[in-house]
Amino acid sequence: MVVPCPAPVRSLLLTLVCLVAVAQPAAAEPASREAFAFAVELVKGSDPDMRAVALERLRDGLAGEAYSVELAEKVLPAVPPEVQVRLISALAGRRDAAALPGLVSMAASADESVAAAALRAIATLGAGAQVPLLVARLEGQGPVHDAARAGLVAIQAADVSPRLVAAAADATMPAASRAAIFEILAERRDRAALSLLVSAAKADDPELRAAAMRGLARLGGPAEVPGMVAGFLAAQPGKERDDAERAILAVCGAGPELKPAAAEIVTAYRAAAPATQQTLLPLVARIGGPDALAIVEALVADPDAARRSLGLTALSRWPDAAVKDRLLGLLATTSDDGERRLLVGTLIRIAPIPNNGLSDAQRLALLADTMKLCSTDDDRRRILERAGAIRTVETLRFIVPSLDTPPLAESAAKGVVELAHQQKLRDANKPEFTAALDRVLAVAKDPITRERAERYLQGKTWERR
Amino acid sequence: MAIDPASLDAPFAALAAFDWGGDANALAPLDAAVVAAHGDASLTADLEKRLASVLGSPAPRAAKHYACRKLSLIGTAASVPALAALLADKDLSHMARFALERYAAPEATAVLRTALGSVEGDLTIGMLSSLAAKRDAASVPAIAALVKGDSAVAAAAAEALGLIAGPEAAAALAAAQTSGAAAESVVDARLACAEAFVKAGRKADARGVYEALSRAVGDAPTTHRGRAVRMACQRGLFATIDG
Numbered sequence: 001m002v003v004p005c006p007a008p009v010r011s012l013l014l015t016l017v018c019l020v021a022v023a024q025p026a027a028a029e030p031a032s033r034e035a036f037a038f039a040v041e042l043v044k045g046s047d048p049d050m051r052a053v054a055l056e057r058l059r060d061g062l063a064g065e066a067y068s069v070e071l072a073e074k075v076l077p078a079v080p081p082e083v084q085v086r087l088i089s090a091l092a093g094r095r096d097a098a099a100l101p102g103l104v105s106m107a108a109s110a111d112e113s114v115a116a117a118a119l120r121a122i123a124t125l126g127a128g129a130q131v132p133l134l135v136a137r138l139e140g141q142g143p144v145h146d147a148a149r150a151g152l153v154a155i156q157a158a159d160v161s162p163r164l165v166a167a168a169a170d171a172t173m174p175a176a177s178r179a180a181i182f183e184i185l186a187e188r189r190d191r192a193a194l195s196l197l198v199s200a201a202k203a204d205d206p207e208l209r210a211a212a213m214r215g216l217a218r219l220g221g222p223a224e225v226p227g228m229v230a231g232f233l234a235a236q237p238g239k240e241r242d243d244a245e246r247a248i249l250a251v252c253g254a255g256p257e258l259k260p261a262a263a264e265i266v267t268a269y270r271a272a273a274p275a276t277q278q279t280l281l282p283l284v285a286r287i288g289g290p291d292a293l294a295i296v297e298a299l300v301a302d303p304d305a306a307r308r309s310l311g312l313t314a315l316s317r318w319p320d321a322a323v324k325d326r327l328l329g330l331l332a333t334t335s336d337d338g339e340r341r342l343l344v345g346t347l348i349r350i351a352p353i354p355n356n357g358l359s360d361a362q363r364l365a366l367l368a369d370t371m372k373l374c375s376t377d378d379d380r381r382r383i384l385e386r387a388g389a390i391r392t393v394e395t396l397r398f399i400v401p402s403l404d405t406p407p408l409a410e411s412a413a414k415g416v417v418e419l420a421h422q423q424k425l426r427d428a429n430k431p432e433f434t435a436a437l438d439r440v441l442a443v444a445k446d447p448i449t450r451e452r453a454e455r456y457l458q459g460k461t462w463e464r465r
Numbered sequence: 466m467a468i469d470p471a472s473l474d475a476p477f478a479a480l481a482a483f484d485w486g487g488d489a490n491a492l493a494p495l496d497a498a499v500v501a502a503h504g505d506a507s508l509t510a511d512l513e514k515r516l517a518s519v520l521g522s523p524a525p526r527a528a529k530h531y532a533c534r535k536l537s538l539i540g541t542a543a544s545v546p547a548l549a550a551l552l553a554d555k556d557l558s559h560m561a562r563f564a565l566e567r568y569a570a571p572e573a574t575a576v577l578r579t580a581l582g583s584v585e586g587d588l589t590i591g592m593l594s595s596l597a598a599k600r601d602a603a604s605v606p607a608i609a610a611l612v613k614g615d616s617a618v619a620a621a622a623a624e625a626l627g628l629i630a631g632p633e634a635a636a637a638l639a640a641a642q643t644s645g646a647a648a649e650s651v652v653d654a655r656l657a658c659a660e661a662f663v664k665a666g667r668k669a670d671a672r673g674v675y676e677a678l679s680r681a682v683g684d685a686p687t688t689h690r691g692r693a694v695r696m697a698c699q700r701g702l703f704a705t706i707d708g
Contacts (some may be wrong), residue, residue: 005611032706034706035703039703042699049692049695050695050696050699052696053696053699053703054699054703056700057700061703128483301592385468421497
């Protein structure tokens, strides 16, 4: 039994010493009952140092379900909010689900920091049964929403996923909350949500559609492409459709993975009505591949000017250099200025793309061939600035002569410094780069270009900004 | 693979002349021999004898450092005298201690204890460090005698007692008359002793230290250090009563 110390005791420490000295643990209580009582006293007290020590002890020691319940249901409501936040954190650290009922009460606190701390702790200790509570706090913005969202991403138990998917499917919930759950499911890499996301990709609500497509971009694969195509078609032209296209591209991947996804898109295109085909055509072209090329070629060859224009526009979106010869061929035969600009612009875009199927020498040769076909200095300038993406000394030799052509000099200077940024290339061809950079300083007016040239000449690097 | 000791004549000759910046490859056979000596008492004894003889020779300092490093791996009581002879040498004392700290032979601890009374200044701090590393309870009285005033030696002695721990060390620390940084080292060492008591299950001893330190620091310390000590004591007290 515990004999009371003389009051008032001079310090909390002495209180503890007294308790320890005279206490005889009751048979029904754990040996640490006195320590627990004293820790609670320190938590309730006004000394922040001692409170910190006590909270550490409660977090890492003094184990026991009864203690967790007492802390959560009796101590927690009785301390000020700033202490509540810290005690809630300690309760989460105890990893004892017995504290959950008390924490659930605190989640309703009017103090946002307390409610947010409680939600974080509930997510740490909870399971599927706590999902509805966390979902309910997703509404709005602020620390409570953020805590609920982070909690739903982090909460771990086998029954969490079905409850989250069910909540996401609940049409009575606000669209913003459902959209948030879509994103949470994607962050959890929860593939059980795929069919729901596919179905939501073509929902009436644009917020839901967009969130579903973002989720599919992270979770989906070729099997989801048909559903995502439906989402693409449901998207409003403009940003939503552009984002939808990016989501599909993300799912399609690259290399061998691309083939089945591309086939799905081509299949969807072929099965679509003409008006829908027109909407899908940019996507078909953006994916590329032989089947898509056949579709585009048929349009380019169409005697109808509008359909040919659609085909050429599609060709201009091609992802790699597979269509370079076709573009050069069309350029050689067309007399339409608009078509020429489109085709030249496409060649300028695709030629320097890394991993576009061409070697460095082939990429540079294509750029050089395109240069010969350019009819405006604007196009020539674009070529010179993009040439820096082909990191060879031959590219430097291609660019340098343009430093002496005043309308092109500034762009050529940019191309030179971009190449010079590659230190290994620069060091391996130092005399040529030194001469080129000296020439850049003689002709360039752009301050950044000049600064870069000066730094590279001094053997320094330059930080992009 | 058995190693013929005669094959090490040339490497030992190279060692006798070895200096920093020299060809370390010439010593590679000695490295291999030390590895091969594991479980080979005859080879171990031969290597130990020849390495110890380097210590007493006019060989460069680098060669003696090398010999100390190798002796730390294979040394026995037989080479303790050669190392003990270096303990008062300001250039070689630390490498001799490096080897002796790793010796299992009690003779190694004994020579460190003896040296503690005969060296001065930084070399004394070195001996304290090595005796603490060996957790040598027998040297507590000698170390305790150094915990006085405010000096680097006093601080090092207090730290050594904290590492050695035990009732004698704790008592010596409690009785120490120190000031300044040395006094802070004494407090740290007493906390270390108390933690060692807790780990050893001697909770009453631990509680005694924590209570004494708490009383000394008071209820409302004004310095950061004072607050830290008070919190450390509180943590310790919890550890003594939380089963």
